[in-house]
Amino acid sequence: MDARTLKRLLIAVATLALLTAASASNTLAVAWHSEPVSLDPHYDTSGSIMPIQRAIHEPLIKLSADMEYIPWLAESWEQIDETTYRFSLRQGVTYHSGNPFNAEAVVAFFDRTFDEADTGRQRGWIPDIIGAQVVDEYTVDIMSAGPHATFLDDMTRIHIHITDAVLANEIGERHGSEPSGTGPYMLDEWRRGEMIRMTANPDYWGGVPAIETLEFYFIPEATTAVGALEVGEIDIVWEVPPHEAARLGALPEIEIHTASTARPMMYHFNHHPDHPLFSDLAVRKAITYAIDNDVIADVILGDMADPLRGFLGSNTWGFFEFDQPFDPERGAEILREAGWELGQVGQYDVWMKDGQRLQFTLTHPNFWPRQAEVAEQVQAQLAAFGALVSINTIDRALHWDILNHIRTGVEGVAAFDMYFLGNGQRTRDGGPNLQDTYASWGITNLVQWNNPEFDEYLSQGLSPGPEEERLAAYREAQRLLHEHAVAAQLYEVNLIQAVRSDVVGFEAHPMEEPFWERLTKQ
């Protein structure tokens, strides 16, 4: 390589790099752990990127941080019969494409969502809704299959956005990279693997947002994201590791915001009737006594978690406290009563009964934050109690395999003993959570728990009726979960977010509802 070519190369590199540089004063840069697959929520409903979608797309109703309904694209609503709600839509709203937002647009959205021939994912989050009907230009009826107590909560789910279905039907999957919504920001540029840039929607119905340019940077390493925040490359880190929170919070230029999400994390037992260990209630009970979830939540996870005291997040409507205390002596007592004895395996004391050891695997999907440290601590606690535990970390693909294996009704014991699972459906009402994970028909009932009594109480709770009765039914359902030791409680997740102090108007939200249009920068 001679000097001239070298020089040319250098110039080329510098030019390329300069082209990629962006520095506008009225820009807000947000660090995100993962990247959307598609900016059409029809195809991507992964919870972790929903707040990004919310900059472009909007729902009919939002939830405020204190869990009140906020009329959004719908100005008001009323229930007209057991299965139908009538929504009055906001007028004068247009999609980024120029298409009008009206009753027809809403119907087009629901038609597209419920098109069985299509691989759309949004309908999975509103399984009880069946469709919509135009009443007049700005009035629309939305119907559920049967009486449905959580109808309005379904509309607030962060996975549901009234997308520009008319446009999407025209341009098909291209809508994923050229999305059109009613939201405060419009997609400007998407550099795959790197960042998404959006610009303020000049015609936004709520007024032009103060921040002109909104940028999302995809930074997989938490250490890197936090560092970028400290040096001012980034204004907001959406999820901060707990041990960094205290240090960052002490810095004058950074503020820490936290919100309790409604997501409970648990180790679920395999409830297949043939499971060699966990078909025995005594064993399940004993293990719940052996896990000290205060240590996990307070010592390891710090601000990121609170100990779980029931089977739902404590801020969820319908939560009742059913605590599993840490009491290894009580656990040992239960095992002894059931005929187990402590024996010696190598250098460890292990419970044994009829030649069988208390030995099993913790299966861990690797996409939950800080799961490895939690697993290791639980492993250590159980080892101290007398259970030999190995950890099996699985990736997303295997997680789906297991889920599908069970869902399609393959006979036999599924390929796990205890499964690390967080059931966060993100509704104000806890009923849908309980349904998906524990109802015999629940779509994510990985654990194969099947209890007719529970199903009955849950159905009562999910039916419209006086709130006290619904709550009482939820309470009974959760009492059963507790009695049968369906899972070992761990913690409920708090969202920790770090924001530079010159950003005004930021509020952490339990459902991660973002309100990008409210932000300003000093």
Next chain:
Amino acid sequence: MGTYVVKRVLQIIPVLIGITFLAFLVFYFGPGDPVLMILGEHASPELIERERTRLGLDQPMLVQYARFLGNLAQGDLGISYRSREPVTSVIAPALRATVILAIVTMLFTALIGIPTGILAATNRGGVVDQVTMSVTMVGVSAPAFFVGILLLLVFSYQLRWFPASGMRDWNSVVLPALTIALHFGAMLARMTRSAMLEVLGEDYIRTAKSKGLARRVVEYKHALRNAALPVVTLLGLQAGHVLGGAVVAETIFAWPGLGRLLLNGIIWRDAPLVQAGVIIIAFMFSVVTFFVDIVYSWLNPTIRYG
């Protein structure tokens, strides 16, 4: 030269077929179902079946592979399962990022490695030689992720000289490139030194010296040119490696390159994406080898290609 190029291109075809078949086998026999990951937790079994049929995943193994080859022959690399876009448009930006990173990395590598190696060789056995050899051995021995994290801490967080992540400014490339170049440069320095020592020991250099040419001229003109062969080979190999995806440096510095893209492709069982990526990498590898050959013939005109 023309026929040589054609031959080279033809040679890579069986390699491509082999490598794509290898990748295909990995996905075919490995666990994980791309359809489940595309459709998510709420998909009905019927929909799953239909999607599987649409993607041709219900076909026998060899039929699937033959179809892939058929499309490839027509220049169609396929549609990414995950993003539903042509894989070429998914890979293009990552390829650009990777090429930028590779160019800067190799520049750094050469700037670090060659002068250091020459310095050590010309001071053979002296303090300078011993120090540089020890230091470069540390460079060779240090894991890239360790070096990367240290660079991040010192030059980004503490000194704030360079950005920590992404491709935001012109100097974003410095730290990820340096992470790789410190390791590569150390290897190159050692290689340069031993190559120099080898040629310096040979007869014609001694002859040249005895003819009274200035010492420096002897060293640079003769020695460097002959020592350059193994050095160029190593540089080519290293360039091939960065072009193949520098997963670690890309992960630490959120550099949107090919390595991270393909790593995610593997995690998401996005077979078309990984297949295409692997083809592109193999192709770039051949291009680099080709350039190395050209440099070879320029350095040593006795090497001819027919």
Next chain:
Amino acid sequence: MPTAIASTLILIAFLMTAAFAPSVAPMHPNQGNIRDRLQAPGGEYRLGTDQQGRDLLSRVIFGSRVALLVGATTVLIGLSVGGLLGVVAGYFGGWTDTIIMRTMDLLLAFPYILLVVAIVSILGPSLQNAIIAIGITNVPHFARIVRSVVIGLREREFVMAAGALGASQLRTIARHVMPNAIAPVIIVATLYFGRNVIAEATLSFLGLGVQPPTAAWGSMVAVGREYLRSSPHLSLAPGIALMFFVYALNTLGDALRDVLDPKTQ
């Protein structure tokens, strides 16, 4: 050769530490007190404690076992499989040679770390699978070396002579491959030993390595990077051990090359 002697001594020290880890380590590597987590070096725990409240020094000491195990087994896989393929390719030549060596080229053309990741994501993350995956990536390098030795031998006089005497050529080659291949193989083996230990660490960094609670340097550095700002010793202690170990190996490999391959000296 003072550096070679020094590095041999360092390696012997590592070996002894690994062999007698339970008596050398002050505490149990996997049992800790979570309330003592993230303690700084000094005091009760000489190198401090990790995120689970375990004694870091003990874990670094026990980590040497994993490093030696990974290094030795991966090189063994590469050497045995690669060596066999090399002998076959070199001896038979022709189509056999072409098929074997093109397959080896293929493995080389596949980006090394992606290959390892792909293999591990199929087999599932565990120490054993990491070893298999890394071992496979070593196969082509050993195959090439052994093949070139065999081809060299085939043309030597004593092999031809043996053939004339009626002894089977293959047996002769088999007898002579060992002594002739040993020098280049040892050089490559020492270099790859270190490289493979780093590869295992890199897998852990990407979340695909050793499963807890096993103490391995790579996964210790990887976990520690999250705590780098507040408790840097978590990463630094195993990281420095890893570097020291690989440094000693590489230095030894270099020295061996100087001795065994006189051309470079």
